[in-house]
Amino acid sequence: MKIYTCTCGQSLFFENTRCLRCNAEVGYCPVCVGIVPLRPAGPSHYRCGNPACGALLDKCANYRDYNVCNRCVPVSEAGETPEPYCDCCRYNETIPDLSVAGNQEKWYRLEAAKRRLFYDLDLLQLPHGTVRDGFDPPLSFDFKADVIPSDDFWRTMGAEERVYTGHASGKITINIREADEVERERLRVDMGEAHRTLIGHFRHEIGHYYWEVLIKGRNDAAFAEAFGDPCSPDYATAMEEYYRNGPRPDWADRYVSAYASMHPWEDWAETFAMYLDMVSALETAVSIGFLSEPWFDANDLDGMVSRYQRLGIGLNEMSRTMGLLDMVPEIMLTPVVDKMRLVHAVCLNAPVVRVG
Ligand SMILES: [Zn+2]
Ligand SMILES: [Zn+2]
Ligand SMILES: [Zn+2]
Ligand SMILES: [Zn+2]
Structure with a gap:
């Protein structure tokens, strides 16, 4: 298992949902494959906070509704989420x-x-x-x-x-x-x-x-x-x-x-x-x-x-x-x-x- 790093420099761990230093919500981005800060983008979407990625994301439905997951799912640029559950919860x-x-x-x-x-x-x-x-x-x-x-x-x-x-x-x-x-x-x-x-x-x-x-x-x-x-x-x-x-x-x-x-x-x-x-x-x-x-x-x-x-x-x-x-x-x-x-x-x- 890797230890990930927030854009603020703080270590992020595989189970984290929040950065303890900058307080950003964090989650697993399936596009750049890591735990990243999530930047709100519109009412329900997020941008991956990894500057090299920036993918448009939604939280997995089990993250959004129950906080039992910390993964995200990709969203099309038209704002559609093809799959509400992440690659584990599905x-x-x-x-x-x-x-x-x-x-x-x-x-x-x-x-x-x-x-x-x-x-x-x-x-x-x-x-x-x-x-x-x-x-x-x-x-x-x-x-x-x-x-x-x-x-x-x-x-x-x-x-x-x-x-x-x-x-x-x-x-x-x-x-x-x-x-x-x-x-x-x-x-x-x-x-x-x-x-x-x-x-x-x-x-x-x-x-x-x-x-x-x-x-x-x-x-x-x-x-x-x-x-x-x-x-x-x-x-x-x-x-x-x-x-x-x-x-x-x-x-x-x-x-x-x-x-x-x-x-x-x-x-x-x-x-x-x-x-x-x-x-x-x-x-x-x-x-x-x-x-x-x-x-x-x-x-x-x-x-x-x-x-x-x-x-x-x-x-x-x-x-x-x-x-x-x-x-x-x-x-x-x-x-x-x-x-x-x-x-x-x-x-x-x-x-x-x-x-x-
Ligand atoms: Zn941080
Ligand atoms: Zn990413
Ligand atoms: Zn999930
Ligand atoms: Zn057995």
């Missing part, structure tokens, strides 16, 4: 019920993490699109809460619905309780996880999406060779086994997490998520001057891994200095890096798809 199919107290704050946190996900995908130039773009499988997001009927009266009202965070055919569902920090930390401790974060959920679930886009029907043999045969045992059998007996005892020697040992598809999603963690951390480290080597090397995954591990040692010590959890808890053993080679290769060779 993927939403279900948003939280805003009549419930606290849900708008949860939605804000979900959108902030999702924008970081799209930043990572753009770094790697990975393709994605909606139904309207004709993309197959179309990507979409549902942010939903459990429906637990009230039973404080003599009858139960309505049906109970449990929302499972997961991916199916391009639809990523996130249970919005993951955006409640107390709940999420409790789940992290219950599950014995080193980290549990919103961006981590997005990186895992998008891994399942890219299995469908980049592996299924294209690289099945290479996948089975690196991760194992996903048909034997099948997913349902593997899941039942995992929840009955727990992770395989040798998981730490061969998998990035205990959960990855459940089935090759989960192993792929966990490995993909760690690859995005690594790419994102290296890019940030280079952007802020912590690292002088390139953050990406198409021909040298091992070099990227060793830079990430070296960075991780320093970051973990910094975290411990401040009494926080280790920032880079994973040790990337050879079997894990070998599986990551397939992630790296298919991301490099991802088809270029023009959408929109």
Whole structure:
């Protein structure tokens, strides 16, 4: 992630909506690709404040109406906004019920993490699109809460619905309780996880999406060779086994997490998520001057891994200095890096798809 600069000289961060020094409203300009001051232009439009750009913009409808986004959308010189939602919000199919107290704050946190996900995908130039773009499988997001009927009266009202965070055919569902920090930390401790974060959920679930886009029907043999045969045992059998007996005892020697040992598809999603963690951390480290080597090397995954591990040692010590959890808890053993080679290769060779 980059740190941007306002025209007044103040640093601007990816989530900002206002400059703390000159008080200008700020937002993400899709034309010059950065956080910029927004100069009012007429009753509802803005000009990008980057003097080299000056694009005519509108706020994304979710920025304008709910303040859960900070992106802008381009406006034609005739003043028309072809698409009211930004390139992240346009993927939403279900948003939280805003009549419930606290849900708008949860939605804000979900959108902030999702924008970081799209930043990572753009770094790697990975393709994605909606139904309207004709993309197959179309990507979409549902942010939903459990429906637990009230039973404080003599009858139960309505049906109970449990929302499972997961991916199916391009639809990523996130249970919005993951955006409640107390709940999420409790789940992290219950599950014995080193980290549990919103961006981590997005990186895992998008891994399942890219299995469908980049592996299924294209690289099945290479996948089975690196991760194992996903048909034997099948997913349902593997899941039942995992929840009955727990992770395989040798998981730490061969998998990035205990959960990855459940089935090759989960192993792929966990490995993909760690690859995005690594790419994102290296890019940030280079952007802020912590690292002088390139953050990406198409021909040298091992070099990227060793830079990430070296960075991780320093970051973990910094975290411990401040009494926080280790920032880079994973040790990337050879079997894990070998599986990551397939992630790296298919991301490099991802088809270029023009959408929109
Ligand atoms: Zn400023
Ligand atoms: Zn601009
Ligand atoms: Zn938006
Ligand atoms: Zn999964």
